[in-house]
Amino acid sequence: MRAQSDRGQLAPLYALIILVAGGAMLLLVHLGVLAVHRAHARTAADAAALAGAAEGRSAADEVARGNGAVLESFVADGPDVQVRVRVGSTHATARARREGGCRSGAQAGPLHFGPCHPTSPG
Secondary structure: OOOOOOOOOOHHHHHHHHHHHHHHHHHHHHHHHHHHHHHHHHHHHHHHHHHHHHHOHHHHHHHHHHOOOEEEEEEEEOOEEEEEEEEOOEEEEEEEEOOOOOOOOOOOOOOOOOOOOOOOOO
16 A cells, blocks of 8 residues: 655654754864863963963962963973973973073072163164
8 A cells, every 4th residue: 555645754864864963063062162171271281381481380380270270290491391281181281491581591489570671772
């Protein structure tokens, strides 16, 4: 016996299309969240490295916490500093170098820069 109408034959196809589209949307949202966490971790790592180069480990830890990150490692090698931070499940590493500014030579302890005066006109 033959069906009297073709009504409803596309309903399973529409359901499949809706499921695939919904799955794709969930995947894209998840990838977007991961990208935001990655950018947040990079920003926190950059800020912590700069603070660590200028003021030391405690400043790097404070800046990392202020940016919602956890300071996982801090390595100071002379004027160079490398930090690794974690935001959620995302990790980021950054490096910074302490420059002397108006001072000459690397100095231990916190840095406090005064105004720089030019050594030559121009």
